[in-house]
Amino acid sequence: MKRRDFLKAGATGTVAAAATTLAAPAIAQDVRQWRMVTAWPKNLPGPGVAAQMLADRITALSGGRIEVKLFAAGEIVPGNGVFDAVGQGTAELYHAVPAYWGSKSKGILLFGSQPFGLTAPEQAGWMIHGGGQALYDEIYARFNLKPFLCGNSGPQWAGWFRTEINSVDDLKGLKFRSTGLASEMCSKLGMAVQAMSGPAMFQALQSGALDAGEFIGPWTDSALGYYQIAKNYYWPGVGEPSSAEECAVNLEAYNDLPDDLKEAVQRACASLY
Template sequence: MKRRQFVKASLVGAAATSTVGITAPVIAQDVRKWKLVTAWPKNLPGPGVAAQMLADRITALSGGRIEVKLYAAGELVPGQGVFDAVSEGTAELYHAVPAYWGSKSKGILLFGSQPFGLRADEQFGWLAHGGGQELYDEMYGRFDIKPFLCGNSGPQWAGWFREEINSAEDLKGLKYRTTGLASEMATKLGMAAQAMGGGDMFQALQTGALDAGEFIGPWTDSALGFYQVAKNYYWPGVGEPASAEECGVNAEVYNELPEDLKQVVDFACQSLYNPVWTEYTTKHAQSLQTMVAEHGVQVRRLPEDVITAMGAAAAEVIDELRQDDDELVKRITESYLAYRDLVGGYMSYADNGQMNARAAVMGY
């Protein structure tokens, strides 16, 4: 090689090397490292698993431009502190359920579950097609949070009871773990409603500090071992016909994202809703079979007068929301009721009709 050609080639190579040296740190600096705080123990069957799925999906769909690291309840902040942590910017996002934030506003509770209210598919339908997302954004915007639904546990159970329930009178004075609007319904029935985590609920049932309690459903409940301390497992869980799981993102962090990464976060949440819900449904069914067959769990239906009393109490709860001093709470409530009545009327022909017909011929 002639000297002039060698020198030219060397300069080109040096320039290329220099470009790599400059570009690599710029790319690295473009990576956003997000902390996801959760209300759950790490990998708790159900919500803990779903939270990890959310972290992994945002990271994958962003091509690594957002790296999400999950912190279980208590690792960075307490489980009940994740909303405030994201609101204040201590963490970029959280995974929890709206039922935990009633102290912020009772209007928030309607986005998670409602006694005798929306099923999992209807809950998503209200937000996506019935005007619910705009109200969801408006309410959480007060706390500098951008909210998304990202899963659902499906129908929850009335829960674990140390003693059998024969009438609505038996509920009075009962120390009962529940959350959200179901807690207000229980209080109106004369129950002593208490909020606590799953581990604390187990200990309270074991010691008698609780008489009964509901957490989620067979998959999660069996993992927490409630069948070891209470054998009576009651349905239907009319307090929470479905319980939506949510992702809350710090609004400033979200608004600073380029448009494509905003779409990544949005799609990551939406794309998980159905897989999370159907995994719950499948594993609830499997876990219930195991608990009955291997652990002596007694599956019992709530007496009709109990369900009737719960319905009357739920109506009072909703009526109070309609009369709330907060104009936004009123608008959320009216929007929810309008959508419930719309799809409820249709479901009497559609899903309800199909389920009743299927039940009539099961076993063919």
């Protein structure tokens, strides 16, 4: 190789190497690493699987510019602590259900489910076309959150009971696990309602701290083993004709996104609805 060609090639290689060195940090700076905390055990059939699908879809639809890593209940915060954790910035987003946050605002419960209320398609229609999303945004903004519905379990079952139920009178005094507006309905029927996680419900049934409870439906509930203790499983349930799942993003983190990444988050959530 001639001296002039060698120097030219060397200079080209040096420039290319310098460009690579400079480009890598710029690309890295454009990647947001988000932590998703959830109310579920990892890969729990139903919501746990859906949470991982959502994390993967946000990452994919953002072209890798938002890398979402999922943390199951208890890995960073307890399942019932995800709402506050994301609002306070401990994590960037969560996957849970609106039915868990009635202590924050009773209005939140309307976005999850209502006894004898909206089915999943009706809930979606209200949110998308009936002004529901605007109300949803308004309430959650008070807690520094941007919310999206991102799935629905459909009609939930009446629950698992240690003893057979033959009349409404048999419900009175039962220690029963439920959440949301359904829990208020159960209280009016004379049941002693307790809120707890799905795994905690198994332990409470086993110890006798609960007489009965409802969680989601056969697919999810079977994985948690309720059938081993409570042999009576009743359908239909009227407490939750649908049960919406949600993703909420820290409002500051969401507002910091460029428009195309906001759209990626929104589309990922809508793809699971």
